[in-house]
Amino acid sequence: MAGASVKTMRRYAYSLAVWLTFLHIFGRRWDEATLADVEAYKDWRLTDVRNDERVKGTSFDTDRAALNCFYAWAGPRYRTINPVAAVPRQVPSTAEPSAVVGGSGIPPARNGRDPLRPAASRRRQVKWLLRSGFEQWRNIGLRGYGFDGLRRPGWRGYNEDRDVAFVDGLYGTGLRLQEWASILDVELPFGGRGRYLKAWLAAACIKGAPDEGRYYRIPRRVLSTVASYMDVVEGSRTEVIRRAQRAGRYDRLPGVRIVTGYSARTRELHIQTASGASVPLSLDVLGPDERLRLFRMTPDGLEPLAVWLSHDGLPKKVGGWEDTFRDANERIADLWADLSAEELTPEERERRRAQCSVWARAHMLRHSFALRWYLLLSMVWQPHLDGFTDEQLKDLRNQFGDVWYALSILLGHSHPDTTRDHYLAPFTGLHVDYLMALLDEDEQRAMESLVRTAVAATGVVLAAEGAR
Template sequence: MLQGFGDVHARAQRNGARDGTPLLISLVRGPDARINMFFRFSWISSNRPRTWRRYAYTLVVWLNFLERRGRSWSDVTARDYYDFKHWRMTDSHNPNRVGAMSFDTDRAALSSFYRWASSEYGVLNPIPTRPVQDKPTRGQVRSRRMPDRPAGSPRRDPKWLLRQAFEQWRDVGLRGYEFDGRRPDHWRGFNEDRDAAFVDGLYGTGLRLTEWATILDVELPQPGTSGRFPRAWLARECAKGGRYGRSYRIPRAVVKAVTGYMDPLEGSRAEAIGRAQRAGRYERLSSAQIVTGHNPHSRTVRVLTARGDTWLSLNALNETDRLRLFRRTPAGLEPLAVWLSSNGMPRQAHSWENTFRSANARVADAWVRAGTPELTGMERDRRRVLCPLP
């Protein structure tokens, strides 16, 4: 598929693409330069790659929906949008329907895309944009909302778990235990220590998933640090909003769990690194940056470049930059990223979603094995074990 593009790096420099910029290609019509320019020259180009990924997913679902109807994205009406909303949320012919909160994100992405396309190409914006008045409820004032926004999408939908419920979800979903405290003989938890340490850190530090998933080993409290809650620093580019870095506390139990996962003899992280080194995966990375030093006081790392060593601020390194940092050891290269996949490569933040889905499914299966009939409808929503993540 890439043969017809020529020098993709030269093309990227000309059209404003960067590392992680989405490229949407129709299997029927091929690439549409107008769509792909949205991720290069609109306001979204200044956002983070995870925002690009979410908006690109929405556009792919929308464009596939239109192609099945024989419609072009540049010649749609409000009826097409409302048909899409019905299919996405309530159509019984769609086995992958989503809830109001997920579609609210779809609505925001499509609205942003068509506002930009309207100004650039004169395309009609099919997304209703005039706010309407909400009926005031008791104790509340009248508010304004977008008419196309799903009625069931709250502005905030936090989920809370007590410590006992969280530990039960972790032990059953990630460590293979049953509700009676026993673990079956067939359980093989290859990454059990990694997964348990990761969620313990989320619960104990209060960091968001992407924030905790992008930390480096040099940013963890040093061995021997005293206190029940050692202090650590969250880099500016990893924090939500990307304006300021901040300090946070890591419970001693979390430090112990992460140290066990990173143990050079018994931790699964060392095993994953060894497999990658033997397979030569790190040496084949053309984008790897070799770290030759670290200054914890200035929060900088020294990186080897073609012109010699240079110091980089950890505050300025985003999620993608951090995945490229390696150090050279007697056994070969090893990543600075704390959280690694089974193949030894630094794990991207969105990959944890698969781990949590599998854990929730394992909890549901254990619930049935414990003799509780499968829950349905409103009862499942009330009693199901939820992933303790935003």
């Protein structure tokens, strides 16, 4: 686990704590656990009606991975048997029935599937939001508007500019929640030119922690909302910083690292050491948790480099954004229930809240980004392929890639299959013209403008002077 992210360590530690508590209740030592104990644990976590804290299959799949990791480590050291059913992906066919238990005491899986892994763990709820739906969710859930488009009386949006800038960034950049939540102020391309400004995403903040970071694009409209949130006069970020400085919160933080400078060319921070000297440190090696302790000294006192701050002025942790989405969904569901002209019982009100069609999760905004750029890339790529033979198309794809390859780069996926199979599979069989019809007029005009710009920049598409 030494190379795992802090988030993974915490999640695995939680899984182990629940597992060990389960064994303790039944008087079983951790090194005495059997496959039957794991099966009973699975039943309790997923289906036992006596458990009021049952989880989904995807959550238990993480528990299973944590237990397998632990027992695989403990086996050779403590001479214990791994009770977690783990089988290779491909199992040779056999004439024995699938229910026959093998010599290891583990029933073989059909089609190479781990028998302990929940069937639902492979499913992904992939949903998209068009801009009109996203803006309605944002305005009602985070900006205090009602379904009538008017501000609700009594709305007090303490962190409204921060939350709006954050969700606009997720929708406009396609970054993962952890990636966008971990950016520092020195990493934002303020002062750049163009509609889509290029920024660097540090390697330690990317899922899987690759060896190198990557570039991503920030729409100018998104950067403007972030700049408003960070405005030294009217933005709420400066307000919470000053409040924290007056309360002395930053001075009491343990493990604070003072940043004395930043080199944009080498993407290195200069960190003050205990002796007072400054040493360079690459942004690519600074993970999300370590970034929470980066501060600079100003005339008013310490100031965080983290962009996103909580109401107390401390850097906002990644998990806190899940609460922001949940609270926004709850507000919208309550308003939806209030639209009923009839007096509702508690059961009827809860049923109506569950029927509300306006809701969002953080990853849905990344899916929406993928859909928009799939349309754009398809419009750029497909019209210029007419008349090519299959062999010529293959040669073009080998040299320049295809839509899925380009989209995987935008999303930061290691392989195009991930993009195709898990993000846009329901749309791959539909015609681009039909997909374009799903977008509103503003998005269609933006797409057409981007296509014209992209085609003109290639220098290989010729048109008559009148057509230009």
